[in-house]
Amino acid sequence: MNFRQAQGKQIQRLDTGIEGNFFNFLFVDQHYASNPVLRRIFSLARKLQHHSLLIEEITEADCALLAAENKTLAVRRPDFQRSEVHRISFLRSPVNQAPTQPDFIGYVIFKRDFFSGQPPRSHVFESVMPPFRQAEHNNFIHCQRLYELNTSLGKFSVSGVLYAQQNDLTSVCAHVGLRTALACLLPDGDITYERMNALAGIDHKTRQVGGSAGLAPADMENILNGLNLPFDKLIHEPSQQLLLPTEYQRDLYGCIESGFPALVGFELDDPAAGATGGPRHVIPVFGHTFNEDTWMPQAQRAYFGGAQSYFPSENWLSTFVVHDDNFGPYLCLPRHFLKKDHFRVMYGLKSCPTTINSLQAEAIAFAFCNAIVNGRPRAGNDWYDRFAVFTRRGWLVLRTLLIKKENYLKHLEEIRAWDGASLEADMVQKFRDYLPPIFWMIEASAPELFNSSRRKFGEVLLPCDKPLSKPLNASMLLATRLPGLVYFRPGQLQIEIRPTQLKGHTPLFSFLSQ
Numbered sequence: 001m002n003f004r005q006a007q008g009k010q011i012q013r014l015d016t017g018i019e020g021n022f023f024n025f026l027f028v029d030q031h032y033a034s035n036p037v038l039r040r041i042f043s044l045a046r047k048l049q050h051h052s053l054l055i056e057e058i059t060e061a062d063c064a065l066l067a068a069e070n071k072t073l074a075v076r077r078p079d080f081q082r083s084e085v086h087r088i089s090f091l092r093s094p095v096n097q098a099p100t101q102p103d104f105i106g107y108v109i110f111k112r113d114f115f116s117g118q119p120p121r122s123h124v125f126e127s128v129m130p131p132f133r134q135a136e137h138n139n140f141i142h143c144q145r146l147y148e149l150n151t152s153l154g155k156f157s158v159s160g161v162l163y164a165q166q167n168d169l170t171s172v173c174a175h176v177g178l179r180t181a182l183a184c185l186l187p188d189g190d191i192t193y194e195r196m197n198a199l200a201g202i203d204h205k206t207r208q209v210g211g212s213a214g215l216a217p218a219d220m221e222n223i224l225n226g227l228n229l230p231f232d233k234l235i236h237e238p239s240q241q242l243l244l245p246t247e248y249q250r251d252l253y254g255c256i257e258s259g260f261p262a263l264v265g266f267e268l269d270d271p272a273a274g275a276t277g278g279p280r281h282v283i284p285v286f287g288h289t290f291n292e293d294t295w296m297p298q299a300q301r302a303y304f305g306g307a308q309s310y311f312p313s314e315n316w317l318s319t320f321v322v323h324d325d326n327f328g329p330y331l332c333l334p335r336h337f338l339k340k341d342h343f344r345v346m347y348g349l350k351s352c353p354t355t356i357n358s359l360q361a362e363a364i365a366f367a368f369c370n371a372i373v374n375g376r377p378r379a380g381n382d383w384y385d386r387f388a389v390f391t392r393r394g395w396l397v398l399r400t401l402l403i404k405k406e407n408y409l410k411h412l413e414e415i416r417a418w419d420g421a422s423l424e425a426d427m428v429q430k431f432r433d434y435l436p437p438i439f440w441m442i443e444a445s446a447p448e449l450f451n452s453s454r455r456k457f458g459e460v461l462l463p464c465d466k467p468l469s470k471p472l473n474a475s476m477l478l479a480t481r482l483p484g485l486v487y488f489r490p491g492q493l494q495i496e497i498r499p500t501q502l503k504g505h506t507p508l509f510s511f512l513s514q
Contacts, residue, residue, distance in 0.1 A: 003066070006065075006150070007150060008056025008057060008151065008152055009058075010056050011056060014052060014055065014095070015052050016050055017094060032110055032122070033120075035110070037123075037327065040327065040328030041129060045090040048090070050090040050105055051093060051094050052091045052094055053090060054152070057084070057085065057086060059085075063085075065192065069193070070083055072204060073113060075204045075205065081115060081116055082114050084112040084114070084120075085111050085112075087110075087151075088107060089153075091105065104149075104157070104158060105130070106128055107128060107129075108124055109124065109126045110125070111123060111125040111167075113167065121169075124163070124165040125165070127163045127164075128158050128160045129158070129160050131287075138289055138290040138318070140287055140290060141287030142257070142258075143256075144160055144184075145159065145189045161180060161183075161329070163325075166325050168211065169209075170193055170204065170209070171193045171209070173214065173283075174214055174215035175197075177283055180261065180286070181261035181286070185349060199222055212279070217265075217345055221233075221347075224349070230352060232346075232347070232350065232354075232357060234248050234251050236343050236344055244340070245340050245341075246335075246338075247340065249335065251346065253288065254348070254357065255350065257288075257314075257358075259401070259511050260348065260349045260351070261285065262346060262347060262349065263284055264322075264343070264346050265280055265282045265346070266343050266344055267279070267344050268342075269342075283322045283323065283333075284323050286322070288317050288319065288320050288321055289332060291316060292316065294318070296315060297311050297315035310362075310394060310397065311395070311396065312362065313399035313443075318332075351438060352402075352438050354440075355467050360468065361462050362442055364462055364472060365398060365444070368476075368477055369387075369444060369460065372482070379485065381483055381503050383457065383504050384482055386446070387444065387458070387483060390446050390457075391444075395447065396444050396445070397446060397450040398443070398444060400442045401442075403438070403509070405436065405437050408431070408461075408509075409431060409432055409435075413428055415507055417502055417504030421501050422501075424502075434478075435461070435478060439464050440462040440464050443456045443459045444457045444459065445505075454507060455507055455508060459480070459509075460479075461477075461479045473493060474494075483503050483505065485497060485498070485499060486499075
């Protein structure tokens, strides 16, 4: 039994919404050793308008996970004595009102570990809070999960990305970063440190972690491989150098825009480290913010970048959304802040192995858009003709996602042009009969459509499991949907073109509607 399902003993129900009567800083200072991460979580709860706290104690008798964690801790540190665990739930309802599901905001598990002759060590074992900023604030997190909580006031649920903080004894930053990333993908929505350590060969006797001993990239890969989770890897080390200052960020964006988390490792500045390099840190990345008014995409091309074939949608990314176990959940890492001088490794998780990456898929899709426009410069349809002009002039915006068939079919059934036209049912059925379970979808848009209206001309669909054909030919195409036209590839190199009543621009794909 985990900390979410354990039946806690209620210690206190505390009003926090009375003006001038409750102070987050003072409460954390007095009761939780001024823990800065806990202060960050309380600040998020304040933004989400918490009016009361439910504080419960969790014991080993009620939580098998806690008993197992403490048993492992005793192996790692024989002077370990006991632990004290509080589960703090944030509620919008006052203490004199029974909370309902809309009143529940989120929770945090705070753990103190006691050792003989030493002050206790404390950390946030886990927390799930909803992000304060949502899509309407241009904040996009595609891999949130629903977590259920069994409290002394009833059962509640919260949707968010699981956060955890290392104890630097049985878990380090790579453990908690992996835990956040894996929780986004694993069916149970979580994984234990015991399982990760077993996969990495850490028994806390012959091999330990903590202090200066962390998880090496090989350990992280053993964990991912042991869970049968495919991933893309990008490294920047003396033996394998990146060329551009932020070269890894296109790959990172391609991962999180497809709804998958990533892990980014970087080296810290340490003047004493010398040629061996400084200590390293790992953080999970799982979302991004979007700046619809950014100057850079157009200015880079017009003033600094020269001719480009298209605009990658990544140009409108403002920051990456990350957890950092040193600072707290839902922090924004500015685009281009972490450059190759410090970047060391990225693991981009995904749902299946792919033979081409998102950057290659995007380039292939543009080549097919060019081929279509060369074969059909105009179609007598305003929006197709605009697509043709934008393609020839290099003005297309391309957004690449690795997508499941059922999500794409739902998208096709829901999209509408401004005049209300939809894709015909028989056309949707053809996609249903024709498409593989997972494939690349590259959405084609225009800057003004993409950044303001969140709409597009259409999309190009490519297989994700076929090696790149050289020279490129139609075997790499699954289908293309454009205003008024749909292109299918029924045979190896055959193309079938069918008209459709859906002749206008349509909404971008959104994970929020799935």
